[in-house]
Amino acid sequence: MTATDLSTRGTAHVWASPASTLATLVTSAVVGVGQTYAVIPLLPAIAAEFGTSTSAATWMSTAFSLAFALSFLVAGPLADRFGPRRVILAGLVAAAVTTAAVPLATSLPAAVALRCVQGMAVAMLVPTGFAYVTGHLEPGRRPVAFSALASAGIASAVVLQVAAQVLAPVGWRAVFLASSGAFVLLIAVVTVVLRPDALAATPRADSVVAALAAVPKLLTRPRLLGLYLATAALLGAFVIVYTVVELAGPDAVSSPGAMLALRASALPAVVLAPLLTRVLAGVAPRVRAMVSLAVSAIAALLLPVAGGSVVGLAAVLLVFVGGIAVGSPGLVAAIHAHAGESVGAATALYTASLFLGASVGPQLVAVVGGFAPTLVVTAGLLAAATGLVALCTQGDRRPA
Missing domain, CATH: 1.20.1250.20 (MFS general substrate transporter like domains)
Structure with missing residues (x-):
């Protein structure tokens, strides 16, 4: 079954509410993708606390970005196998835990390692959001939804840096704790708003291996x-x-x-x-x-x-x-x-x-x-x- 086949069956499928669905996915994207940029205003404070240079502290950003990008290649196939809603929820739980763990680091290497794990968790939110839109919103609504999700990633670069600057006087750890709290709230919202994945709406791969094989x-x-x-x-x-x-x-x-x-x-x-x-x-x-x-x-x-x-x-x-x-x-x-x-x-x-x-x-x-x-x-x-x-x-x- 192809995406086109699904689109033509719109009369037999009850589509999700575009407003609530989009608000939930866009908020998740802003908070998630924004973790890439939120650390930038915090680098001087992080370097000072760990007794290192600002250039060394930039690994807090680089480590997250690399893990973030590479993990996309797993997130998409997981959505193809288990359904995007399940993967989004699992990603939010993992993101809440790993984001809260970053402030517990007592050294820069430990913080960098935790940022890697955080990047892998947050990556579960992005391609799965697009996949959810494809399976649950009627075809005529999808272009706006795709635009909103893409724009959310760009907007997060400004929004999360501004938020980090506001919280910076409290300490760099407060930014991560606040982000973790946001992920916890999103778990509750996603559970209520996003409809369960239906096989008819989102065709599944036979296994994770089969889904991963689709990438190359x-x-x-x-x-x-x-x-x-x-x-x-x-x-x-x-x-x-x-x-x-x-x-x-x-x-x-x-x-x-x-x-x-x-x-x-x-x-x-x-x-x-x-x-x-x-x-x-x-x-x-x-x-x-x-x-x-x-x-x-x-x-x-x-x-x-x-x-x-x-x-x-x-x-x-x-x-x-x-x-x-x-x-x-x-x-x-x-x-x-x-x-x-x-x-x-x-x-x-x-x-x-x-x-x-x-x-x-x-x-x-x-x-x-x-x-x-x-x-x-x-x-x-x-x-x-x-x-x-x-x-x-x-x-x-x-x-x-």
Whole structure:
């Protein structure tokens, strides 16, 4: 049974409530993905307490990100085998426990190890959320849901850093304890709101091994491989832009306050992206993805021109982030269209591709150097991603 088969049987299937389902999954995504970024404002305090350098303390971030990305490749197949709701609940329980354990560390190596385990637990929440949407929301609601989930990951970068800064005076451990409390609350909400997985809604793999075997098989499909490369370019470009603004940006954003305002200025685009996606629901995913990537590429080229003022940079960044936020669910929908019954595994690879691109982004900034040259390269990456989407989705039909 394929995802298309399921969609055509909508009259025989009672779909989940889109409002409550989406609110629950988006909140889980913000709290979960935000753990990647929440530690950034805490690095000086962590380094001081453990008597080490700030650069050494950055392993608190790196360890989580690596474990987070690699574990996506297991989370998706687990959702394909056991159903996304079960995996989400198990992930929330594990995330609550491991997040509460991080403050118990008495040394940096112990804290880093616990962050690895935390990353593996939190990874169970992301691709499974996309898989739950595919199995439980009616087809017409899915583009907005995909957009909201993708936007939640981007929004979490700002939201959780701001929250961490607010709690930092209490101590860095308070941030992890508060996050653990949030995961506990989410366990209760998910138990009540998310409907149990039904075999008719979410076809299952015969075993975990069979589900895991779907991951390398998906990578042998040229179209999917091209879409995953485009996905890596999408979030890689997002990270590159913010990194180069931070490290080599114009004088207009040299103060911490200006940088905070610049980051926050992109939130309206993240909030409005799901609404815009709903308006564009009748447009083929390939078209949405291509146009959005092209818009972000143009915005990247305009950033050096707007670099003389915070207002100018904020306006162009708003367009850039809007393109990224709208393009992401278009890519998800295109990937799902080619995934067959391995939706969980395909979504896991999508999410892993996102964070692979994000991990490479800062290294590209270091290699290229300079504000304008890096942004030109970024625009080129996004243009190449646009071409890949066009090539890999030829013949895809419009959504019903």
